[in-house]
Amino acid sequence: MAKILSGKEVATHNTREDCWIIVHGKAYDVTDFLPEHPGGSKIILKYAGKDATAEYDPIHPPDAITTNLPPEKHLGSVAPDTVEKVEITITDEEKARQGRVALRPSLSEVLNLHDFETIARLVMPEKAWAYYSSAADDEITHRENHAAYHRIWFRPRIMRDVTQVDWSTTILGQKSSMPVYISATALGKLGHPDGELNLTRAAGKHGVIQMIPTLASCSFDQIMDAAVPGQTQFFQLYVNKDRAVTKRIVQHAEARGIKGLFITVDAPQLGRREKDMRQKFEAEDPSEVTKAGSDGVDRSQGAARAISSFIDPGLNWDDLKWFKSITKMPIILKGVQCWEDALEAYDRGCAGVVLSNHGGRQLEFSRSGIEVLAEVVDHLKRARKLTFPNEKFQLFVDGGVRRATDVLKAVALGATAVGVGRPFIYAFSAYGTEGVDHALQILHDEFEMNMRLLGAPSLKNVVPEMVDTTHIGSHIVSVPDDRLYMSNYESLRTAELKAKSKL
Ligand SMILES: Cc1cc2nc3c(=O)[nH]c(=O)nc-3n(C[C@H](O)[C@H](O)[C@H](O)COP(=O)(O)O)c2cc1C
Structure with a gap:
């Protein structure tokens, strides 16, 4: 014994x-x-x-x-x-945070995905907020991701029968109740004790696909086990320098029924996320923070860098052949940022690409996925005579999507679906599974109304002619960055705590 x-x-x-x-x-x-x-x-x-x-x-x-x-x-x-209980000192800040948790508005008062961010910021542990909200350098790309959608305007059609509207679709041959999937975001338990399981449960309820991250806080099997029968899940892969480890992970994912392998290609080194780094410095005595260890990993740069030192910067196009030899899952490259790479992915037999800059967390001054989409569609049409949306080579976009209108703009331009990251993790950080459930319901309601207002009974009717993209590539200083203007502008109100907090 x-x-x-x-x-x-x-x-x-x-x-x-x-x-x-x-x-x-x-x-x-x-x-x-x-x-x-x-x-x-x-x-x-x-x-x-x-x-x-x-x-x-x-x-x-x-x-x-x-x-x-x-x-x-x-x-x-x-x-x-x-076992002696470890004394956990509750700081005044933590007490104040717990006070704010009790003042969260009810979900019926949360009207849009921005509201989740407002509330999450007030009630999340600081470390979690720093990791989730952070982006690279000056966070210009992070803001641009959302701002780019403001440069696309609709050209709706009228006098069409929109009594019934249907925004369901298929993604990589799998049914989805909307052209949205939950993108991979690491470290779910920082925001909520159930971590990624909150996403799995809500996704199962709504018939939406979850992309499980390599760096989930719950184990891969726990997440798979939490799915309802028939629930589709994708897997996001960070490629390990040790290819035997990568092979084991990929083949296990396939054996458990994962329907798409999204290989992240925009992170040979993790971006410099200063909110995350500063939080670490504030939490610990900077003089004691260890610099590079024997393996060359600088431990002083926040949660993100510390957990990602295994990622292989040597990953290259020739590796795709090997991936195809170890799995039959469709392979999609996540983090493509120009038409040349999209074309290469197509020529090398990938099932699609995600036009993404990792939520602005990697290369600063990367363009937004939606801007890159317009360019990619144009070139693939001309160079390979493809039409979009395309069953064999699917285009996905993520970054900055907060409304169904954003999604419909991407669909009009040829995307099969869009990925949403932060809004769902803010939703569970503030309200657990019910928060994600509510976030998905908000999107459903927005789709219903906007499909009617566009004159589109189904997603097939959401076509390029419905959007004006004249200014999509104009990288002007966006309004939120124009401080003089903003100092006079009275902000719209967002969701508030129940009573005025003195905290
Ligand atoms: C907190 C956080 C963690 C993330 N972790 C990963 C990850 O582990 N792997 C990955 O490929 N992308 C990761 N991403 C990027 C997302 O998959 C997605 O590209 C991005 O969040 C989309 O932008 P949005 O947050 O504005 O919706 C992460 C994003 C955030 C915000």
Whole structure:
């Protein structure tokens, strides 16, 4: 019978030279792992000899520790009543945050996807807000992603029978109740204890497809297990330098029924996300933050960089052949930003591309996906005689989409569907699964009304002639960036807490 350890015994192994920790009631010897930990050794040493579960859970899938540590470092179960509770100091800031959580407006008062962002910002833990909201450098691309949609205007049609309107579609041959999928966003448990499962449950209820991230906080299998029968899911892949690991992940995903492999191609190195970096500096004494470790990973640059050091910057076009040899799933490149690369992806047999700049989190001054879409459609029509939307080579767009009208603009220009990232993670950070459910319902309602107002009974009727894109490539300073104008402008109101908060 396996030995049951006592908390007291574990507590004696509390140094850098001899470091045990407890996670989910089991003890592990992490001494040799300290220099390898992507988040740095300091955070583990804080819990040396103690129960680290509360710190571990939001960042790691439950099986991360068991898969990363060799079996001889798994020391066995710890008798629960012998483990000393880790004192969690509740700061004044945290108390104030909890006060604000109690003042959230009811979901019926949340009228649009922007409202989720407003409320999430007030009620989320600071670390989560910093990671979710951050974007690269001056965040110009992040703002441009949304602003680009303001440069496209509608040319609706009238006198058409729109008694019945239908905005359902198929994505990579899979049914979807709307031309929207939930894009991959890492570290779901930072915002809510159920993490990505909030998305799975709401997506299942609404017949919407979820793209599961490589860096989910829940394990891949937990997410798959939470799906309802017949629910379609895609998988986002960060390619590991160790191709054996990549192969295992891809083939496991396929065996579990994933219907599309989205390989992220815009992140050979993670972008510089300063909100995330500053949060880290504010939370810890900057003088103590470790600089580059033995593996060359700078641990001082926030959650994003720390968790992504395994991504292979050597990924290149020739790798596609290998991917096709290990899986039959359709392969889609996520993060294409010009027509030349879209054409190459088509010629090399990909099933599609996502025109995306990673929500403005990677290369600053990348153009918006919607602008790139117009260019890609034009070139693929001319160079390869393709028509869009196209069953064999599908175009997706993400970044800055907050309204069904944004989605309909992308569909009119030839996109099969668009990905939405932040709004759904803000929705669950503020309201859990019900928040995501409500966010999807808002989109459904917006589709219904806007399809009628456009004169389009189905998505087939949403055609290029319905949009005026004359100014799509005009990169002028957008209104929100024009500070002089904005200082006189009275802002629209967004959702508010129930009572005026003194916090
Ligand atoms: C917090 C956060 C985490 C993300 N994590 C990933 C990831 O792990 N892999 C990936 O390919 N894209 C990731 N993305 C990018 C999204 O998949 C998507 O491209 C982007 O969020 C779309 O922009 P939007 O947030 O304005 O909708 C992330 C985005 C955010 C905001």
